[in-house]
Amino acid sequence: MNQQSSKLQAKDLITVGIFTAIYFVVFLACAMLGFIPVFLLAMTFYGPIITGIPFMLYLTKIKKFGMVTITAVICGILMFVFGMGYFTMFTAVIFGLAADFILKAGNYTSKKNTTLAYAVYSIWFIGNYIPLYLTRESYFADLVSGYGQEYVDTLRTYTPGWMFLVLLAACFIGGLIGAALGKAVLKKHFVRAGIV
Amino acid sequence: MFAGLISGSENAVRFTLDPRTKLALVATVCTIMISGRVGGIMTVIHPMLALVPFALLLLFGRVKAAVSYLLAYAAAYSMISFIMPVTSGMISILIGATAGIIYRMMPSLITGYFVVSTTKVSEFNAAMERMHISSKITIPMAVMFRFFPTIKEESAAIKDAMYMRGINSLRSPMEMLEYRMVPLLMSVVKIGEELSISALTRGLSGDTKRTNICKIGFHLPDLLCFLLCIVCWICFVLHVGGMI
Numbered sequence: 425m426n427q428q429s430s431k432l433q434a435k436d437l438i439t440v441g442i443f444t445a446i447y448f449v450v451f452l453a454c455a456m457l458g459f460i461p462v463f464l465l466a467m468t469f470y471g472p473i474i475t476g477i478p479f480m481l482y483l484t485k486i487k488k489f490g491m492v493t494i495t496a497v498i499c500g501i502l503m504f505v506f507g508m509g510y511f512t513m514f515t516a517v518i519f520g521l522a523a524d525f526i527l528k529a530g531n532y533t534s535k536k537n538t539t540l541a542y543a544v545y546s547i548w549f550i551g552n553y554i555p556l557y558l559t560r561e562s563y564f565a566d567l568v569s570g571y572g573q574e575y576v577d578t579l580r581t582y583t584p585g586w587m588f589l590v591l592l593a594a595c596f597i598g599g600l601i602g603a604a605l606g607k608a609v610l611k612k613h614f615v616r617a618g619i620v
Numbered sequence: 621m622f623a624g625l626i627s628g629s630e631n632a633v634r635f636t637l638d639p640r641t642k643l644a645l646v647a648t649v650c651t652i653m654i655s656g657r658v659g660g661i662m663t664v665i666h667p668m669l670a671l672v673p674f675a676l677l678l679l680f681g682r683v684k685a686a687v688s689y690l691l692a693y694a695a696a697y698s699m700i701s702f703i704m705p706v707t708s709g710m711i712s713i714l715i716g717a718t719a720g721i722i723y724r725m726m727p728s729l730i731t732g733y734f735v736v737s738t739t740k741v742s743e744f745n746a747a748m749e750r751m752h753i754s755s756k757i758t759i760p761m762a763v764m765f766r767f768f769p770t771i772k773e774e775s776a777a778i779k780d781a782m783y784m785r786g787i788n789s790l791r792s793p794m795e796m797l798e799y800r801m802v803p804l805l806m807s808v809v810k811i812g813e814e815l816s817i818s819a820l821t822r823g824l825s826g827d828t829k830r831t832n833i834c835k836i837g838f839h840l841p842d843l844l845c846f847l848l849c850i851v852c853w854i855c856f857v858l859h860v861g862g863m864i
Contacts, residue, residue, distance in 0.1 A: 432756060434825035435816055441763025442812035446805065448764070449771050477801050481809070494760055505650055505732050506725065566655060571724075572704045572716030613802045619809055 432488055443482035444495045448502060450475050465582055468553075469594040472546035476602025477609050479545070483538045484610070484620045489528050492541070496520025496548050503552060511558075515551030519544055535607075542606070543599030550592055557588050635679045639747035641842040642735045645672065648849040650728040652856050661855045669852060673730040680738050689730050696722035736765050746832040759824075763815070770811060771804070778803045 454471045457463040486492065500516030523545035530537025555563045567576050614620045649669050670693055677686035699719040704712060741762050748758040778800060782788060787799045823830070 434755075434759060435820060437756060437759035438763050438812070438816040438819060438824075441760035442767055442808065442815075444760055445764040445767035445771060446808055449768070449775075450801070474797065477797075478805060481805055490756070494756055497757065498760060498764065505646065505728060567720075571720035572700070572712055574708065574712040575716035575720065578713060609798065609802065614806075617806065619806060 430488055432490055436488055436491060437494075439482075439485050440491050440494050443478065443485070444498050446478045447475055447482065447495065448499060450478055451499075464579070465587070465591065468549060468591045469598040471549060472543075472595060472598035473602040473605060475546075476542065476599070476604075476606035478606075479542055480538070480603060480606025480610055481614060481620070483527070483542065484614075486527065487532050489524055492523045492527065492545060493517065493520040496523075496545065499548065500551070511554040512548070512551030515554070516548040519546075519548040539600060539603040539607075542603040543596050546599030546602065547592065547595045550588075550595055553588065553591055556583055557585065635841065636839075637676075637738075637845065638836050638838055638842050639735075639739050639743050640751065640836075641838070641845045642739065643747075644849050645676075645845055646728070646731050646735055648852055649673070649731045652852055653727045654724055655856075661859055665852055665855050665859075670727045672848070673727060673734050676734050677730070680734070682734075682737070685730075685733070689726065692722055693726055695719075696726070740834070741766065742832055743834045743836060746834045746836050749832070750836070766815070767808070767812070771808060774807050774811075775800075775804055778807075 451471060454474050455467060457467070482495075496516040496519065497513070500513035503512040503516075504510055523541040526537050526541040526544060530541075564576050564580060567579070610620060649672060652665065653669055674686050674690050674693075677683075677689065696719040699715055700723055704715050704719070707715060744762060745758060779788075781803075782799050785799075787795060
């Protein structure tokens with residue numbers, strides 16, 4: 425481990441860029457299924473599972489504080505550009521930082537901490553659903569103009585108030601499963617190939 | 621190769637905009653279009669903002685992209701206005717989902733595409749530096765945009781290779797996932813390492829302030845774009861406040 429400097433250097437920042445790109449592409453591929461109203465919600469569960477593979481590889485490259493936060497901030501900005509509202513930027517910063525602290529506590533090597541950090545990080549996605557609850561009526565009213573009444577009605581029946589907690593839990597549990605999957609893939613392929 | 625953040629063409633463009641102007645446009649279009657507010661003044665503002673990326677792409681010589689965007693938007697718009705009211709049930713949901721995404725998200729996405737495809741990496745860096753944005757955000761961003769086309773290329777090649785091995789159906793999703801993602805990660809990580817070394821040899825990690833030969837600055841087109849943004853924002857705020 426490189427202890428001589430704990431500050432982020434250009435090399436680390438490039439690593440962040442590369443893995444954020446892969447993470448986001450995989451993430452977006454998952455999100456494409458959100459066309460169907462049910463998948464829009466199921467995304468919180470299967471999204472973290474699939475993105476677990478690139479992210480666990482990313483975590484093996486992280487040795488410094490702040491890298492996960494930068495990834496989260498960039499994802500938040502991109503989600504804003506993709507039209508998911510500005511709440512995501514806040515959740516991204518909060519859960520990115522939390523994940524960074526967890527990693528730091530495990531000295532960036534602890535297996536338990538990387539799993540936990542990924543599960544916590546996965547919750548950033550919940551920011552996309554906050555408008556659904558916080559500003560519920562106006563959100564649905566705005567949605568009607570583009571998506572039509574039927575789509576909105578379907579969405580409304582699928583999202584009662586307690587659903588928010590379920591989504592939150594789904595992110596976290598999906599994150600745990602994703603971390604396990606990612607670790608299994610790492611062990612099977614990347615360690616053997618000498619990439620990790 | 622580094623012409624645009626994403627594969628822009630190098631040919632001399634007569635018409636240029638400052639990257640900061642482009643960012644202002646993105647912020648305006650993204651916020652106002654996606655808020656989905658209707659009625660009142662917004663019936664004018666919406667189509668006007670939707671035409672912004674079209675006009676810009678046209679001015680920058682991306683005729684094909686501009687025309688296909690306009691067609692898609694017009695199709696979605698007419699689906700929503702004419703076809704959706706007369707359908708019901710599952711068909712209405714499907715139309716709503718497809719056309720709704722195009723109608724609401726396309727303008728922002730295309731504006732985003734316009735920005736990344738017409739901005740050079742060093743222009744982007746120069747503008748970010750002027751805005752005093754930390755390199756902790758700008759370097760990863762620049763690398764990311766450099767990487768999207770690479771990922772697309774590699775992924776297409778791997779898809780072809782796996783097709784030859786018969787791994788091409790969603791019937792075994794786990795197998796698909798593993799056989800598609802692992803090679804992709806391997807190659808992208810390797811390319812990334814090479815890119816990182818090449819950037820370091822060019823002094824990216826130096827302590828001194830990096831200079832930039834890009835001339836960026838505000839001119840008449842920038843002024844016009846800013847005026848447009850300001851007008852849209854005023855209308856939007858007044859509309860949200862319930863005044864018009």
